[in-house]
Amino acid sequence: MTSTPDPLHFPPRFAWGVATASYQIEGAPAEDGKGPSIWDTFSHTPGQVRGGDTGDVACDHYHRLEADLDLIQSLGVNAYRFSVAWPRLQPAGRGPVNQQGLDFYSRMVDGLLTRGITPWLTLYHWDLPQALQDQGGWPSRDTALAFGEYAALVAGALGDRVKHFITVNEPWVAAFLGHAVGIHAPGHTDLAESYAAAHHLLVGHGLAVQAVRAHAPGAQVGITLNLYEGYPATDTPEDRAATRRQDGFQNRWYLDPVFGRGYPQDIVELLGDASPQAQGLVLPGDVELMGVPTDFLGVNMYSRSVVEDAPGEGFLHSRAIQPQGSEYTGFGWEVAPQSLTDLMLRLQREYDPPAIYITENGATYPDTVNEDGTVQDADRTRYFQTHLGALEDAITQGAKVRGYFAWSLMDNFEWAEGYDKRFGLVYVDFGTQARTLKQSGRWYRDFLARTRKAVGA
Ligand code: IFM
Numbered sequence: 001m002t003s004t005p006d007p008l009h010f011p012p013r014f015a016w017g018v019a020t021a022s023y024q025i026e027g028a029p030a031e032d033g034k035g036p037s038i039w040d041t042f043s044h045t046p047g048q049v050r051g052g053d054t055g056d057v058a059c060d061h062y063h064r065l066e067a068d069l070d071l072i073q074s075l076g077v078n079a080y081r082f083s084v085a086w087p088r089l090q091p092a093g094r095g096p097v098n099q100q101g102l103d104f105y106s107r108m109v110d111g112l113l114t115r116g117i118t119p120w121l122t123l124y125h126w127d128l129p130q131a132l133q134d135q136g137g138w139p140s141r142d143t144a145l146a147f148g149e150y151a152a153l154v155a156g157a158l159g160d161r162v163k164h165f166i167t168v169n170e171p172w173v174a175a176f177l178g179h180a181v182g183i184h185a186p187g188h189t190d191l192a193e194s195y196a197a198a199h200h201l202l203v204g205h206g207l208a209v210q211a212v213r214a215h216a217p218g219a220q221v222g223i224t225l226n227l228y229e230g231y232p233a234t235d236t237p238e239d240r241a242a243t244r245r246q247d248g249f250q251n252r253w254y255l256d257p258v259f260g261r262g263y264p265q266d267i268v269e270l271l272g273d274a275s276p277q278a279q280g281l282v283l284p285g286d287v288e289l290m291g292v293p294t295d296f297l298g299v300n301m302y303s304r305s306v307v308e309d310a311p312g313e314g315f316l317h318s319r320a321i322q323p324q325g326s327e328y329t330g331f332g333w334e335v336a337p338q339s340l341t342d343l344m345l346r347l348q349r350e351y352d353p354p355a356i357y358i359t360e361n362g363a364t365y366p367d368t369v370n371e372d373g374t375v376q377d378a379d380r381t382r383y384f385q386t387h388l389g390a391l392e393d394a395i396t397q398g399a400k401v402r403g404y405f406a407w408s409l410m411d412n413f414e415w416a417e418g419y420d421k422r423f424g425l426v427y428v429d430f431g432t433q434a435r436t437l438k439q440s441g442r443w444y445r446d447f448l449a450r451t452r453k454a455v456g457a
Contacts, residue, residue, distance in 0.1 A: 004385050004386075004388075004389050005385065005388035005389045005391070005392045005447070006392060007447070007450050007451035007453075007454040007455070008454050008455075009392045009395060009396055010392065010395065010451065011395065011401075011402065012455060013402075014402060014403055014404070014451075015078065015079040015118065015120070015357060015402060015403025015404070015405070016076075016077050016078050016079060016403070016404060016448050016451065017077045017078070017079030017080055017081055017118075017120065017403065017404070017405040017406070018072060018075060018077055018080060018081070018405060018406050018407075018408065018409040018425065019080075019081035019082075019120075019359060019360050019405040019406065019407050019408060019409065020061075020080075020081070020082050020083075020408055020409050020410070020412065021082070021083045021122065021125035021126070021169065021412075022082070022083045022084060022085035022088075022125060022127055023037065023039045023055045023058070023085065023125070023126065023127040023413065024055065024058060024059075024125075024408075024412035024413045024414070024415075025058050025059040025061040025409075025410070025412045025413070026055070026058060026059075026061045026062045026085065027055065027056060027057040027058045027059065027060045027061065027062050027063070028060075028062035028063065029055065029056055031062065032088075032098070032100035032101060032103075032104070033088075033091055033098040033100050033101060034085065034087055034088045034091060034098070034101055035087035035088075035090075035091025035092055035093075035129055035130065035131060036087060036129075036130040037085065037086070037087045037127035037128060037129060037130055037185075038126075038127065038128045038129075038130055038133045038137070038185035038186050039055060039126060039127050039185045040054075040055070040127075040130065041130050041133075041185065041186070042184070042185035042186060042187055043055055043185075043413075045187070048187060048416070049415075049416055049417075049418045050416065050417050050418040050420050051418045051419070051420065052418075053413065053418025053419050053420075054413075055413045057430075058412060058413045059410055059411075059412055059428055059430075059433070060433050062104065064433070065104070065107060065108060065111065066111065068409075068410075068435075069108070069111040069112065069115060069117075070115075071409070071410075071426065071435060072112075072115070072117060072409060073115040073116075073117065074437075074445070075409075075425070075441065075444060075445045075448065076445050076448040076449055076452065077117060077448065078116065078117060078118060079117060079118045079119075079120055079164075079403060079405065080112055080117050080118070080119060080120065080409075081120040081121075081122060081166070081359060081405045082108065082119070082120070082121065082122065083121070083122035083123070083124070083125035083127075083169065084105055084121060084122070084123060084154055085101070085127050086123075086124065086127060086128065086129055086150055087127065087128075087129040087130070087131075088101030088102075088104065088105075089101045089102055089105075089150065089153065089154065090129060090150055090153070091129065091131075092129060092131040092132075093128070093129030093131045093132035093135075093143075093146050093150075094131075094132075094146050094149065097153055097157065102157055102158075105121075105158060106157070106158065109121075109158055109161045109162055110161070113161060118163070118164065119161070119162050119164070120164045120165075120166065120359075120405070121154070121158065121162045121164065121165050121166070122165075122166040122167075122169050122224070123147075123150070123151050123154060123165060123166065123167050123168070123208055124147065124167065124168045124169060124174075124201075124204070124208075125169040126169065126173070126174055126178075126184070126185070128143070128185075128186075132146055133186055137186055137197070138174065138175065138178075138179070138196070138197035138200050138201055138204075139179065139193045139196035139197045139200065140196075140200065141200055141203065141281070143200055143204065144200040144201070144203040144204035144207060145207065147204035147207060147208060148204065148207030148208055148210070148211050149211075151165075151167065151207065151208035151211035151212060152211035152214065152215050155211055155212045155214075155215035155216040155219070156215040156216070158216075159212070159215055159216025159217075159219055160216075162216065162219065163216075163218065163219045163220060164219065164220050164221075165208075165212045165216065165219055165220070165221040165222075166221075166222060166223065166224050166298050166359065167204070167205040167208040167209060167212075167221065167222070167223050168201050168202075168204065168205045168208070168223055168224070169224045169300075169359075170224060170225065170226040170300060171198055171201040171202060171205070171223075171225070171254055172198070172225070172226055172250060172253070172254060173226060174197065174201060175194045175195070175197040175198035175201055176194050176198070178194070178197065179193045179194035179196075179197045180193070180194035183416045184415060184416060191271075191274045191315070192273065192274040192279060194274075195271060195274050195275060195276050195279070196276060196279060196281055198253070198254075198276070199276040199281050199282065199286075200281075202254070202257050202258070202290040203286060203289055203290060205223050205258070205290065206286075206289035206290050206291070206292045207289065208221075209221050209292045209294055210292060220295035220296060221294055221295055222294040222295055222296040222297055222298050222357070223254075223258055223294065223297070223298060224298030224299070224300055224359045224360070225251070225254045225255065225258070225297070225298070225299060225300070226299075226300040226301075226302075226360075227250070227251050227255075227299055227300070227301060227343055227347075228250055228251065228301075228302075228303060228304055228305045228339075228343075229304050229305075229339040229340075229342045229343040229346065230243040230244075230246050230247045230250070230251075230304070230305045230306075230307055231243065231304060231305070231306050231307070231339070232306075232307060232308070233306050233307060233308035233321055233323070234308070236309070238309035239307065239308050239309050241309065242307050242308060242309040242310070242316070242317065242318035242319075243305075243307040243318070244266075245266065245267070245270065245316045245317065245318050246305055246307045246316060246318050246320065248264045248266055248267040248270075249267060249316055250305065252264045252267070253267055255347075255351055257287065257290040257291060258290060258291060258294070258297070259291060259351045259353075260287070260288070260290075260291025260293075261291065262287040262290075262291075263275075263276070263277070263282075270315050270316060271315060272315075274315070294353075294354075295354055295355065296353060296354060296355040296356065296357050296402070297347065297351070297353040297355070297356050297357070298356075298357050298358075298359035299343070299344075299347070299356055299357070299358055299359065300358075300359055300360035300361070300407070301339075301340050301343060301358060301360070301361050301387075302329075302333055302360075302361065302362070302363070303329075303333040303334050303335070303336055303339070304334060304336040304339035305320045306320065306321050306322075306323050306334070307319065307320055307321070308321055322334060329363040329364055329365060329379075329383070330363075330364040330365045330366050330421060330422075331363075331364050331417075331421060333363075335363070335383060335386075337383075337386040337387045337389065337390035338390060339390075340358075340361070340387055340390040340391060340394065341390045341391070341393045341394045341397070344356060344391065344394035344395075344399035344401055345394055345397055345398070345399055347399070348398060348399045348400060353400070354400070355400050355401075355402040356399060356400055356401045356402065357401070357402055357403040357404070357405070358391065358401065358403065358404045358405060359405050360405060360407035360408075361384075361387050361404065361405075361406060361407060362380070362383070362384070362406055362407035362408060362423050363379070363380050363383040363423070364414070364421040364422055364423050365377060365379045365380050365422070366422075367411075367422050367427055367438065369427065369429075369436070373436065374436075374439070375427045375436055375438040375439060376438075376439050377438045377439050377440050378439065380438070380439075380440040381439050381440040381443045383440075384406060384440055384443065384444060385443070388404065388447070391404060406425060406444060407423055408423045408424050408425070409424060409425060409426060410424040410425070410426035410427075410428050410435060411423065411424035411426070411427055411428040411430075412424065412428070424438065424441075425437070425438055425440050425441035425444055426438065426441055
């Protein structure tokens with residue numbers, strides 16, 4: 001059973017934060033020497049993003065940095081997770097740093113530290129330099145090598161002040177939605193290509209960990225995976241086996257290599273010719289590189305999967321279903337807080353990470369601004385309450401969870417859904433750029449204030 005969270009049950013020095021990503025909030029796509037990313041290209045391709053939306057302006061965060069840092073501070077968080085836009089630093093993906101791009105993130109880091117907020121820097125949240133895509137993108141091993149160089153550059157430039165690095169955000173999304181389903185940049189639809197991309201994202205992760213260790217000594221580094229705990233639709237052996245396959249596809253394909261075990265053999269076999277092994281992409285040393293030890297596992301959790309056997313459907317012969325009687329968010333994702341407890345306990349039991357950070361958790365609902373200017377997002381508020389309650393349950397049962405980042409600080413460019421799907425604690429009027437703290441934002445702020453009081457901070 002999940003409950004409302006008790007501040008006292010979270011460990012001391014817990015990271016309490018909010019999260020964002022560069023392309024989703026910054027705007028300024030061609031300013032101060034920035035090069036184009038695959039998301040600039042993709043969003044400008046007719047028919048790819050709902051309503052023809054692009055990230056050209058987004059939350060205009062690039063021009064509103066100081067005010068947004070004040071906004072973050074007003075929530076009472078002690079940590080902020082953001083991502084660096086690779087093409088701001090290296091406009092063509094390789095080569096010397098673009099100083100103006102670096103200055104922006106340097107100002108951000110200083111502004112956070114001045115406000116008593118710990119920066120959590122994600123190196124890759126999907127905005128690959130277009131120049132690297134033109135040379136083959138993630139399906140090419142060269143992109144992983146370039147990513148290692150970029151990671152060294154960022155760690156060297158900011159590692160004197162940034163002590164927490166996340167290498168890659170959600171490789172499953174970048175690889176599968178970008179290269180097999182085609183609804184994310186670069187918009188390709190080839191299963192084998194998507195597994196080549198996934199492999200190089202994991203190799204790139206390993207190279208980035210090594211780069212952070214070399215150039216930012218003492219910093220902590222890990223990867224963020226989007227994980228869904230799986231449950232069989234019925235208790236039949238067929239549905240249980242299908243759930244295991246789905247888990248291999250979604251979770252174990254990334255967890256196993258990151259924890260040094262290489263790829264799960266059951267999924268390698270199901271993939272056949274599309275597997276990275278069959279494509280000859282797994283080079284000697286790759287298993288060690290992908291599994292290079294990290295300091296924490298970042299987990300993005302939104303929902304669970306309920307799975308039934310479906311012979312002949314896709315290479316997994318399974319199907320995710322939406323159980324009747326459940327509650328769903330505006331994305332049609334089931335609200336399933338108990339699965340967060342189950343997921344945390346399972347990760348601790350099966351992989352034993354040194355620490356787990358929830359690097360994203362949140363919900364989209366169709367918000368409306370009332371006549372008095374308030375946004376009463378009771379559903380989202382309850383979502384945060386119940387998920388923090390579920391996290392508390394996992395912690396009291398032994399999961400080493402050390403931080404939580406709400407997704408997201410503010411409404412932003414939600415990828416293929418454009419501005420239609422709002423995830424923010426803060427409502428953004430995209431016409432005026434006015435920011436309004438929602439009910440959920442007030443709840444989170446007040447919960448954090450109670451937490452600080454409870455621990456005497
Ligand atoms: O907005 C995204 C984010 O960029 C990555 N994780 C999921 C969020 C909601 O879809």
